[in-house]
Amino acid sequence: MNERYRLPYANFTVAVLAFFVGACMALMQALSRADLPLPLRSEQIYYLSMTAHGVLMALVFTTFFIMGLGYVFARTTLGQDTVNERVGWISFFVALIGTVLTAGAILSGTSTVLYTFYPPLQAHPLFYIGAALLVVGSWIWCWLMIRAYRLWRRDHAEAAIPLAMHGMLTTVIVWILATVGIAIEVVGMLIPWSLGITTTIDPVLARTFFWWFGHPLVYFWLLPAYAVWYAVLPRVAGGRLFSDPLARVVFVLFILLSTPVGFHHQFADPGISAGWKLAHTFATLAILFPSLLTAFTIIASLEVAGRLRGGKGLFNWIARLPWDDPLVSCVILAMLTFAVGGFGGAINAAYAMNAMVHNTAWVQGHFHLTVGTAVALTFMGTAYWLLPRITGKELRLKPVAQVQPYLWVIGMGLFSIVNHVTGMMGMPRRVYDLSYGGSPVAAAWAEWTTISAVGGVVLFVSAMMFVLVVFATVVWGKVGQAPAFEYAVPLDPAEPRASVWDRMGLWTVAAAALVLIAYLYPILQLLSMERFGSIGWKPF
Amino acid sequence: MHVDLYEKFWMWLSGVLLALFAAAIIYTAAAQAIQPPSHVETIDPTTSRTDPRFVSLGVTETADGQQVVVMAQMFAFTPTEIRVTAGRPVTFRLTSPDVIHGFQIVGSNANTMVIPGYVSQYTITFNRPGEYLIVCNEYCGLGHHLMYGTLIVEAPGGEG
Ligand code: HEM
Ligand SMILES: [Cu+2]
Numbered sequence A: 001m002n003e004r005y006r007l008p009y010a011n012f013t014v015a016v017l018a019f020f021v022g023a024c025m026a027l028m029q030a031l032s033r034a035d036l037p038l039p040l041r042s043e044q045i046y047y048l049s050m051t052a053h054g055v056l057m058a059l060v061f062t063t064f065f066i067m068g069l070g071y072v073f074a075r076t077t078l079g080q081d082t083v084n085e086r087v088g089w090i091s092f093f094v095a096l097i098g099t100v101l102t103a104g105a106i107l108s109g110t111s112t113v114l115y116t117f118y119p120p121l122q123a124h125p126l127f128y129i130g131a132a133l134l135v136v137g138s139w140i141w142c143w144l145m146i147r148a149y150r151l152w153r154r155d156h157a158e159a160a161i162p163l164a165m166h167g168m169l170t171t172v173i174v175w176i177l178a179t180v181g182i183a184i185e186v187v188g189m190l191i192p193w194s195l196g197i198t199t200t201i202d203p204v205l206a207r208t209f210f211w212w213f214g215h216p217l218v219y220f221w222l223l224p225a226y227a228v229w230y231a232v233l234p235r236v237a238g239g240r241l242f243s244d245p246l247a248r249v250v251f252v253l254f255i256l257l258s259t260p261v262g263f264h265h266q267f268a269d270p271g272i273s274a275g276w277k278l279a280h281t282f283a284t285l286a287i288l289f290p291s292l293l294t295a296f297t298i299i300a301s302l303e304v305a306g307r308l309r310g311g312k313g314l315f316n317w318i319a320r321l322p323w324d325d326p327l328v329s330c331v332i333l334a335m336l337t338f339a340v341g342g343f344g345g346a347i348n349a350a351y352a353m354n355a356m357v358h359n360t361a362w363v364q365g366h367f368h369l370t371v372g373t374a375v376a377l378t379f380m381g382t383a384y385w386l387l388p389r390i391t392g393k394e395l396r397l398k399p400v401a402q403v404q405p406y407l408w409v410i411g412m413g414l415f416s417i418v419n420h421v422t423g424m425m426g427m428p429r430r431v432y433d434l435s436y437g438g439s440p441v442a443a444a445w446a447e448w449t450t451i452s453a454v455g456g457v458v459l460f461v462s463a464m465m466f467v468l469v470v471f472a473t474v475v476w477g478k479v480g481q482a483p484a485f486e487y488a489v490p491l492d493p494a495e496p497r498a499s500v501w502d503r504m505g506l507w508t509v510a511a512a513a514l515v516l517i518a519y520l521y522p523i524l525q526l527l528s529m530e531r532f533g534s535i536g537w538k539p540f
Numbered sequence B: 001m002h003v004d005l006y007e008k009f010w011m012w013l014s015g016v017l018l019a020l021f022a023a024a025i026i027y028t029a030a031a032q033a034i035q036p037p038s039h040v041e042t043i044d045p046t047t048s049r050t051d052p053r054f055v056s057l058g059v060t061e062t063a064d065g066q067q068v069v070v071m072a073q074m075f076a077f078t079p080t081e082i083r084v085t086a087g088r089p090v091t092f093r094l095t096s097p098d099v100i101h102g103f104q105i106v107g108s109n110a111n112t113m114v115i116p117g118y119v120s121q122y123t124i125t126f127n128r129p130g131e132y133l134i135v136c137n138e139y140c141g142l143g144h145h146l147m148y149g150t151l152i153v154e155a156p157g158g159e160g
């Protein structure tokens, strides 16, 4: 193991462990959908394991993986000494302790509140305290990333930020803006309330702060994946990045637009006026734009790769891509899946159409395509790319790694299509059982969900294949020469120079202003009404 | 900044597409008054069961349609069975004395959160007579999947 990568390696280890446990929980839930008489099957375990699955996958796996990736990008593009090792370990342990506290609270059965933890459902105080520590750990990491950039900038006044790091800094800024909302909710409202310091809580205010955080959370996951698509994929595929400046425009648009959109998750809430919901809808549509640009740039970069590899004609370049490279196949499959997921997302965001799908199975179908595949599969591919480079060991069981992404997409196809269909048929999400007193409508859902259970099993097998490859490489990998970290080179040979799209401070200020515009008035409006708080409930 | 011709074309196409989406939303919101349920009214959840707005639950006739007052609580809707008339506007008013619930009438556009401390309200017209399943679509505890009700839409004038 290379000394320099011990810190990211520790972060990746926690990420993969969280993914492993989260996938085991998912298997139990997916099998419930087939309505088999499994031993120990109960509503307690179903909702408890769903809480654990949501938290471990959406919050722990992603956060630790992104922190590890941030260290790798900073060290390989900005310089070895730009990351302060000691502070990095503090960040790691604070986040790890937080994770252990939250996971313990969930497993003890006192915190079956799901990963959205909407009050007045009340979890054990340690559930919230652990979550807060996870965020504090990530804030320390944010500080380290910004510090690394500053140190580098001192000696590189004229240069453009290396693109991988440009994407990572975007991630950091989005995360800081987002976590202000969750910090207010968790530290200001939930922790004192769960400790009995305050007796009541306003659920709509809490939800508003939650979704201030909840939507940019999506971009916190997605932007590091985009950084890999832009800065790593074209290189591994053997091509060039089609447009470097547009990649920067895309990242900056995400800084601006990620946060002022949260009400699109609260379309069905009382207490928030329709006008503000509409305002957030427009920002939501605008944020589709940078993703559409990304689709163009990445596909064009892949075409460059295919043609450099000898592809001719209209489509032959596609066949020439190195489909047997696990990073390439993971990322391309992730992108294709994301195109479908983005289409569904436009429907979720459509103000009036939202009522058809809100809180139905459609929603879980949607986010398993986006975070569950576009992001997670990109991270798996990234792990295959990173492991040999940070451990100096050859990837073990390479054929398994080559098959695994295809299996994931097959499993996800079954799982997700069924959930979209049953969602359109009105099946609610997050339900243990579909009897509904013998209702014929519900019986029609149940006919479909058995297929989603099959998809879930395929997904689980694919997840275990990933874990197996990682484990085998780490334990039995043949030690050799670690391949170098190499990033994509733009098609335009001119060295990119610092431009307005590298002015991160400026864009942060502009984004903060947009957040204020989007939230200040509606929150003041809420605060100025006569409101009645709720005591805590623990119906689990 | 140099931008490739095809890429410029794609950017314009994307922009126009999104503008069309936005226009469609503005049109339905303004011209057809299609809006998500966004009623703003608060209520004390500890006393909502005796609050005059929620003491008589169920259907009442109003000048221009029907009003249905529903209490959503762990793990049932009261009343469990609701009968309304097809073709007339029905205004639902809901609240919760405990945690957050959902109120979704399967096979229709009726879908709202029910949040303690707040009153949800929206109006909808059912044109197709028949029996509809009502489900809670927000996790509200271990009995979440047991929380459902029935809506019966009767043909106008008929005995149903
Ligand atoms: C091993 C593959 C996976 C399977 C079989 C699986 C299956 C499931 C199932 C059955 C549910 C419950 C849905 C419901 O009843 O509402 C669920 C929820 C969820 N999953 Fe997955 N999933 C997988 C991977 C992932 C990944 C990779 C992520 C994200 C990185 C993810 C994120 C979530 C989230 C956030 C929830 C929501 C929990 C909630 O509604 O509170 N899943 N998953
Ligand atoms: Cu969102």
Ligand SMILES: [Cu+2]
Residues within 6 Å of the ligand: B101, B102, B136, B137, B138, B139, B140, B141, B143, B144, B145, B147
């Ligand atoms: Cu419920």
